[in-house]
Amino acid sequence: MKMADGSTILRRNRPGTKSKDFCRWPDEPLEEMDSTLAVQQYIQQLIKRDPSNVELILSMPEAQDEGVWKYEHLRQFCMELNGLAVRLQKECSPSTCTQMTATDQWIFLCAAHKTPKECPAIDYTRHTLDGAACLLNSNKYFPSRVSIKESSVTKLGSVCRRVYRIFSHAYFHHRRIFDEFEAETYLCHRFTHFVTKYNLMSKENLIVPINVGENAAPGESEA
Numbered sequence: 370m371k372m373a374d375g376s377t378i379l380r381r382n383r384p385g386t387k388s389k390d391f392c393r394w395p396d397e398p399l400e401e402m403d404s405t406l407a408v409q410q411y412i413q414q415l416i417k418r419d420p421s422n423v424e425l426i427l428s429m430p431e432a433q434d435e436g437v438w439k440y441e442h443l444r445q446f447c448m449e450l451n452g453l454a455v456r457l458q459k460e461c462s463p464s465t466c467t468q469m470t471a472t473d474q475w476i477f478l479c480a481a482h483k484t485p486k487e488c489p490a491i492d493y494t495r496h497t498l499d500g501a502a503c504l505l506n507s508n509k510y511f512p513s514r515v516s517i518k519e520s521s522v523t524k525l526g527s528v529c530r531r532v533y534r535i536f537s538h539a540y541f542h543h544r545r546i547f548d549e550f551e552a553e554t555y556l557c558h559r560f561t562h563f564v565t566k567y568n569l570m571s572k573e574n575l576i577v578p579i580n581v582g583e584n585a586a587p588g589e590s591e592a
């Protein structure tokens with residue numbers, strides 16, 4: 370993009386960039402983004418501007434392919450969830466959390482293995498984020514980031530269900546870490562609104578209490 374004075378804006382962190390100047394380039398309108406990564410760039414730009422503006426971040430631009438929109442959001446969620454995983458590993462270990470649990474109701478099995486197994490929570494977290502990254506980068510299901518087959522879009526729901534358990538484990542077992550992370554990123558808020566808006570998860574699985582519209586998400590779920 371050319372500036373009026375003829376200089377070009379380079380949206381890139383050059384070697385030696387100070388942390389306060391990281392990613393400090395001006396926003397770009399979606400219509401002017403001309404790469405195949407435009408949707409990702411657009412979503413990241415909105416998040417950087419204000420991660421709490423969930424409505425705006427999830428408002429799909431006109432003429433946007435909905436499959437790609439959902440795919441790019443989920444990709445972004447998984448990338449940001451790695452940040453929560455890094456914080457969790459300070460206090461979540463195979464000895465403190467031997468199973469992936471949230472409330473006492475369920476033990477979640479890790480689907481990253483030939484036969485799903487009871488991985489400790491932190492291993493579940495890593496295996497599941499790795500598995501999600503593998504699927505979302507798979508050439509077989511997602512060969513393009515410009516158009517996505519409907520049969521591949523249907524894969525997104527199970528990824529959502531699995532990665533959501535990372536939020537619920539953090540919320541019920543590592544509340545301080547969850548709250549600090551959430552205060553900075555609004556990630557669980559955004560995710561809950563996202564899966565609700567696009568019907569990617571059923572309401573009774575959304576066990577971290579977060580208000581979506583007027584309907585409060587179920588806090589204490591019935592037994």
Ligand SMILES: [Zn+2]
Binds near residue numbers: 462466491538543
């Ligand atoms: Zn834990």
Ligand SMILES: [Zn+2]
Binds near residue numbers: 480
């Ligand atoms: Zn595992």
